[in-house]
Amino acid sequence: MSPRRTLFLLVVLAVSAPPARAQQRDSIEALKHLTLDQLMNIDVMSVSLRPQRLFETPSAIQVITQDDIRASGATSLPEALRLASNLQVAQVDARQWAISARGFNGTTANKLLVLIDGRTVYTPLFSGVFWDVQDVLLSDVDRIEVISGPGATLWGANAVNGVINVITKDAKDTGGLLVTGGGGTELRGLGSARYGGGLGAHGNYRIYGKAFSRDPTLLSNGQAAPDGWHMGQGGFRLDWDAPDSNRLSLHGDWYDGRIAQASPGHIGVSGGNVMAKWAHPFSARSNLTVQAYYDRTHRDIPGTFGEDLDIYDIDLQHRTVVGTRHDVVWGFGYRLINDRVVNTAALAFLPPHVARQWFSAFAQDEIALASDRLHVTLGTKIEHNDYTGFEIQPSGRVNWTFSPSRTLWAGISRAVRTPSRIDRELYAPGQPPYFLAGGPGFRSETELAYELGYRHQEGALVLAFAGFYSRYRGLRSLEQVNPPKPTPIVIANGQDGESYGGEATASYRITDDWQVHAGYTELRIHIWPNPGSTDTSRGTAESHTPNRQLSLRSSLRLGAQWSVDGGFRYLAEIANQQLPAYAELDARLSWRPVAALELSVAGRNLLHEHHAEFGTPAARRDIERGVYGMAQWHY
Amino acid sequence: MALLKAAFTVLTSALLLVQTPRASEYQVKAVFLFNFAQFVEWPAVAAPDPQMPVIIGILGEDPLGTFLDETVRGERLGLRPFEIRRYRELTDITACNILFISRSESERVAEILAALGKRPILTVSDGDDFAKRGGMIQFVNDKNRIRLRINLEAAQAANVTISSKLLRVAEIVRTPRP
Numbered sequence: 001m002s003p004r005r006t007l008f009l010l011v012v013l014a015v016s017a018p019p020a021r022a023q024q025r026d027s028i029e030a031l032k033h034l035t036l037d038q039l040m041n042i043d044v045m046s047v048s049l050r051p052q053r054l055f056e057t058p059s060a061i062q063v064i065t066q067d068d069i070r071a072s073g074a075t076s077l078p079e080a081l082r083l084a085s086n087l088q089v090a091q092v093d094a095r096q097w098a099i100s101a102r103g104f105n106g107t108t109a110n111k112l113l114v115l116i117d118g119r120t121v122y123t124p125l126f127s128g129v130f131w132d133v134q135d136v137l138l139s140d141v142d143r144i145e146v147i148s149g150p151g152a153t154l155w156g157a158n159a160v161n162g163v164i165n166v167i168t169k170d171a172k173d174t175g176g177l178l179v180t181g182g183g184g185t186e187l188r189g190l191g192s193a194r195y196g197g198g199l200g201a202h203g204n205y206r207i208y209g210k211a212f213s214r215d216p217t218l219l220s221n222g223q224a225a226p227d228g229w230h231m232g233q234g235g236f237r238l239d240w241d242a243p244d245s246n247r248l249s250l251h252g253d254w255y256d257g258r259i260a261q262a263s264p265g266h267i268g269v270s271g272g273n274v275m276a277k278w279a280h281p282f283s284a285r286s287n288l289t290v291q292a293y294y295d296r297t298h299r300d301i302p303g304t305f306g307e308d309l310d311i312y313d314i315d316l317q318h319r320t321v322v323g324t325r326h327d328v329v330w331g332f333g334y335r336l337i338n339d340r341v342v343n344t345a346a347l348a349f350l351p352p353h354v355a356r357q358w359f360s361a362f363a364q365d366e367i368a369l370a371s372d373r374l375h376v377t378l379g380t381k382i383e384h385n386d387y388t389g390f391e392i393q394p395s396g397r398v399n400w401t402f403s404p405s406r407t408l409w410a411g412i413s414r415a416v417r418t419p420s421r422i423d424r425e426l427y428a429p430g431q432p433p434y435f436l437a438g439g440p441g442f443r444s445e446t447e448l449a450y451e452l453g454y455r456h457q458e459g460a461l462v463l464a465f466a467g468f469y470s471r472y473r474g475l476r477s478l479e480q481v482n483p484p485k486p487t488p489i490v491i492a493n494g495q496d497g498e499s500y501g502g503e504a505t506a507s508y509r510i511t512d513d514w515q516v517h518a519g520y521t522e523l524r525i526h527i528w529p530n531p532g533s534t535d536t537s538r539g540t541a542e543s544h545t546p547n548r549q550l551s552l553r554s555s556l557r558l559g560a561q562w563s564v565d566g567g568f569r570y571l572a573e574i575a576n577q578q579l580p581a582y583a584e585l586d587a588r589l590s591w592r593p594v595a596a597l598e599l600s601v602a603g604r605n606l607l608h609e610h611h612a613e614f615g616t617p618a619a620r621r622d623i624e625r626g627v628y629g630m631a632q633w634h635y
Numbered sequence: 636m637a638l639l640k641a642a643f644t645v646l647t648s649a650l651l652l653v654q655t656p657r658a659s660e661y662q663v664k665a666v667f668l669f670n671f672a673q674f675v676e677w678p679a680v681a682a683p684d685p686q687m688p689v690i691i692g693i694l695g696e697d698p699l700g701t702f703l704d705e706t707v708r709g710e711r712l713g714l715r716p717f718e719i720r721r722y723r724e725l726t727d728i729t730a731c732n733i734l735f736i737s738r739s740e741s742e743r744v745a746e747i748l749a750a751l752g753k754r755p756i757l758t759v760s761d762g763d764d765f766a767k768r769g770g771m772i773q774f775v776n777d778k779n780r781i782r783l784r785i786n787l788e789a790a791q792a793a794n795v796t797i798s799s800k801l802l803r804v805a806e807i808v809r810t811p812r813p
Binding site: 265405458 | 646662663666667669670674683687688696702705706709721722723724726727730779780782783784800801804
């Protein structure tokens, strides 16, 4: 074992760290265990770290709660992400999804940062996400925070157009046995079991396992496409609350799956991760979080490529109040990847084996002005990567809560999308002469984003609106090496672009048992070649996004036993794929005859027998209507 | 590599630090608000359904941030979950069991309490003289500690029963009679 790895394992075993909000919870948990007398003897500090309500956050954030996920009948993470109307979500085939925020969508969409319990899940291969292997036990999800717009200062590279943050529940909140089983059409079968309990005086644990099998989608001729698949996953989580309010948590997941494909053989995917987090409050004015993880993925696509990827990552964050006005967060991170690609006749990553590292540091100061109603947040991230060296990503934001129910915010941010392996090292075919000969000169794509938002709460009605304009420079292009000769081509930064639009949401609680929600997003993207570029695609390869989308949801509880939920969505056409507009409906009926048992039946994509959501006419797959039944027993 | 070593040094030294328990003022107040639900009884009309949520409302500028939301998350009082609502206007207050009135509303406390009348809502505030002005529970900052001041008559008038366990740790005050 190399010294580097030994040290890393030491850190993994010794420590750990959740986001600031989780820390807040720890000290609250400790306080809740105190008697009234003890509570009255706690020393309090009047100027202290105050967690921000989402309502006051100076960015376009939407939150998907556990209740939202359950009511939607979603059975996978991408299905649950449809609940955030500031995301563009399209199912490509049985296992592939195109998910992005503020456009630039595609199966290799590369401007979104996705985290599961603080673990970055986008691949350094193409800066995008293999959605087929990002799974969690959905009933263990506490919430999913979805931020559209740049979040690079705090979150880091790739948070160009948005951040998805999946947060699972503390082990303390998942006690007992939970068994779920069901199946139907499309989702052929799904089974899961989770068990949680106490571990000593201050610890809790849970273990889980799940497996599912999904039907293939349809080819354009109506025949079944060769993309049916099945997968199994298991994992654990330990949370330990020390009496002195230190907090440790350790979790891990393993998965293994097989996916059918058109060429001979099956796609094999497997992997796992283990993460440790440690949170330590020094006082009510200062706290430290540290997290470290190891993540391994294996993917074998016979005839196309194979990959074994190891990621080592450590992050440290310190938050403190300085004086009476400054809430300062700073931290640094280190990331090492070891990526080994098995090249084929079809394509090659050259060199096939690389080790790359990233260093980052950030600092942010939230300054309270005007009696806590006006906040200015200034910050920057500095990052070093092996491809382009130092990158700076500053941002400035203002939020003005001018009444308890009205917040106005604005922000200007710079974000970069640093090169990934696909931008620099992809060659096709696998042997010379190459048609595509890498991107030796590819630099970072940059974005300058201007945002403005407003939130309003009026009794049971909550409204939010965000508008944005973004200017992109150096977007990825394909350039002819010896024009007018069409080949070979290389990857470069020959395009610029801009995007603008608005995102609006409204939630209304009609009665205590009936809530409705609407989301609407309008979006335009223009991409053009810079002088000297030979790319005439006008961004066709970089963004496949509808101009508008609308979603409506209703959640109705009928007495203590029954509930009826529905979700309608409309997406405009994707012009550069000649993909027609479509509307679809999901619905779910649930019956809870006794507290421990819930029986439900859910329909997905009910309006049409089949429809397409993504892809050019020749390549697209049709998604079929699906119905499934599910039983869940919690003991 | 150097960074990793630095991180490791910071970690180990942090582990060795000794600390005294301290918490933020509104964190403690949030926990108090949550605890009150266990020491108060409301007349049956306030919760006809045994699974109805216990609603804690905040009127005016909210100093609690997410402290209160974090405190009640996943908690239940018997079968009843907790729910936090934020009100701007008095008329927004429909079903509510515990109402925290922000200091921002200090100037119109009399008006608020008069409008609530005898509705069975436990009123709580950290505004000056809240209990003497007819509010039920007042948080009083005494040096770095939080004390409770309870106006028992005000609670009784609204048919809200406060447990003796809570009364024991509080200072009992009356509304001065003219």
